[in-house]
Amino acid sequence: MTMSLGRSAWLIAFVGVVALKVVTARITDIVLFGDSYTDQSRAHSIANGTYPGKDYKEVYPPADTAADGGFQWPFYLGLYGNYTIWNYAVGGAVCSNKLTPLSDIPDVSSGQQAWFVQDHVVRNGTSHQKLLLDPASFIVIIFVGTNDVGVNSFVTNDQGTNVSLPNVADCQLDTLRQLHALGARQFIVNSLVPLQLTRLYSDSSDPTIYYPSPPHNGTVWHRTIFNLVHSLNRILRDGVRTLDTEWGGGGSVQWFDTYGFFEEMYNHPARYFNGSVPANVTGQCHQCPDPDDWRQCGIGDCTPDERDSYMWWDELHPSEQTGRNLAAEMHRKIEGKSKY
Ligand SMILES: *[C@@H]1O[C@H](CO)[C@@H](O)[C@H](O)[C@H]1NC(C)=O
Ligand SMILES: *[C@@H]1O[C@H](CO)[C@@H](O)[C@H](O)[C@H]1NC(C)=O
Ligand SMILES: *[C@@H]1O[C@H](CO)[C@@H](O)[C@H](O)[C@H]1NC(C)=O
Ligand SMILES: *[C@@H]1O[C@H](CO)[C@@H](O)[C@H](O)[C@H]1NC(C)=O
Ligand SMILES: *[C@@H]1O[C@H](CO)[C@@H](O)[C@H](O)[C@H]1NC(C)=O
Ligand SMILES: *[C@@H]1O[C@H](CO)[C@@H](O)[C@H](O)[C@H]1NC(C)=O
Ligand SMILES: *[C@@H]1O[C@H](CO)[C@@H](O)[C@H](O)[C@H]1NC(C)=O
Numbered sequence: 545m546t547m548s549l550g551r552s553a554w555l556i557a558f559v560g561v562v563a564l565k566v567v568t569a570r571i572t573d574i575v576l577f578g579d580s581y582t583d584q585s586r587a588h589s590i591a592n593g594t595y596p597g598k599d600y601k602e603v604y605p606p607a608d609t610a611a612d613g614g615f616q617w618p619f620y621l622g623l624y625g626n627y628t629i630w631n632y633a634v635g636g637a638v639c640s641n642k643l644t645p646l647s648d649i650p651d652v653s654s655g656q657q658a659w660f661v662q663d664h665v666v667r668n669g670t671s672h673q674k675l676l677l678d679p680a681s682f683i684v685i686i687f688v689g690t691n692d693v694g695v696n697s698f699v700t701n702d703q704g705t706n707v708s709l710p711n712v713a714d715c716q717l718d719t720l721r722q723l724h725a726l727g728a729r730q731f732i733v734n735s736l737v738p739l740q741l742t743r744l745y746s747d748s749s750d751p752t753i754y755y756p757s758p759p760h761n762g763t764v765w766h767r768t769i770f771n772l773v774h775s776l777n778r779i780l781r782d783g784v785r786t787l788d789t790e791w792g793g794g795g796s797v798q799w800f801d802t803y804g805f806f807e808e809m810y811n812h813p814a815r816y817f818n819g820s821v822p823a824n825v826t827g828q829c830h831q832c833p834d835p836d837d838w839r840q841c842g843i844g845d846c847t848p849d850e851r852d853s854y855m856w857w858d859e860l861h862p863s864e865q866t867g868r869n870l871a872a873e874m875h876r877k878i879e880g881k882s883k884y
Pocket of ligand 7: 822824825826827828829
């Protein structure tokens with residue numbers, strides 16, 4: 545009896561030491577930069593007149609819905625991992641407005657980073673800065689590129705004459721270097737998703753709400769976007785490895801194969817989609833019957849019960865259920881348990 549009590553006391557003490565180690569290394573905060581694939585409602589807030597959104601607090605449904613028709617994946621990541629989420633992503637954003645200008649929306653390399661600095665870095669002059677977050681306690685996730693390579697940019701050959709994919713990749717890597725200089729030490733770069741699977745970049749030449757006119761050649765877009773996504777992903781992945789080596793333990797950057805994970809969902813839909821109709825990875829829930837009139841969008845949508853059956857919410861954006869799946873996999877990634 546005494547013996548067994550002593551043993552459990554020892555066990556508790558031992559477990560206590562192990563738990564302490566885990567606690568000191570625990571990730572408590574996630575910082576995100578990106579576009580509408582990640583934004584909860586900053587873009588809406590800006591459109592609503594609260595630009596530049598410094599004191600903006602995330603608005604969640606039913607007050608507002610993200611580009612996935614509901615809660616965006618960082619919300620679920622926060623839920624699954626008990627993380628505090630700092631989501632600086634804005635719908636429509638690119639890595640750099642100087643490289644691939646589409647709008648004045650705060651970009652990942654400057655405007656979004658400026659928000660991060662406002663929230664987390666104390667500066668009292670040019671040379672002194674202090675990061676308020678513990679570098680061991682947070683991870684930065686960058687997930688951008690869809691707009692950089694998309695319509696009115698590379699896929700339609702509208703990029704600047706002196707702008708190439710390596711410039712776009714370097715923009716992401718330089719953003720990591722800047723955040724590293726501010727004191728951040730742990731990063732994940734998400735690859736671009738298989739955009740050729742979306743309605744917008746399918747091989748159909750039919751107009752869509754995101755490109756109602758002029759007429760385009762769907763076959764050409766479909767093939768071009770495939771090449772762009774693969775090329776940018778390859779350059780980024782190699783760059784991430786180089787940067788990880790460059791920091792030599794004074795920082796770590798991991799690659800998340802979002803492309804591979806989306807392919808997995810596409811190829812095994814029944815494992816991932818659970819609405820009231822059979823899983824659907826080719827169509828989308830949200831309908832825009834007249835591509836020239838966005839006010840008609842919503843007519844013919846799937847029902848709320850059916851939503852989670854769809855991989856795509858609309859002609860470009862993943863669904864909320866795809867976001868839950870991504871969040872769950874990203875949580876595994878952060879815990880070192882993901883193969884992506
Ligand atoms: C838009 O502005 C209104 C009025 O200020 C506010 O109630 C609402 O929450 C804002 N919506 C968003 C998405 O910021
Ligand atoms: C969630 O995180 C907070 C803050 O880091 C912590 O106080 C709380 O104990 C955590 N809850 C669980 C269930 O782990
Ligand atoms: C700024 O911070 C540095 C480092 O903490 C300190 O040495 C310096 O005196 C500060 N300068 C001002 C103007 O507060
Ligand atoms: C492209 O040219 C413009 C105008 O000359 C210049 O401002 C910009 O820096 C150049 N971009 C690159 C990536 O070289
Ligand atoms: C689209 O482009 C492909 C490849 O260049 C060509 O074979 C096809 O005829 C074009 N389709 C139309 C409708 O112009
Ligand atoms: C589908 O699964 C997710 C978890 O991935 C769950 O949160 C959601 O409520 C489920 N949807 C339905 C319609 O059961
Ligand atoms: C998938 O959804 C679309 C609606 O976007 C529908 O037209 C199509 O028939 C569905 N496919 C299957 C296999 O259910």
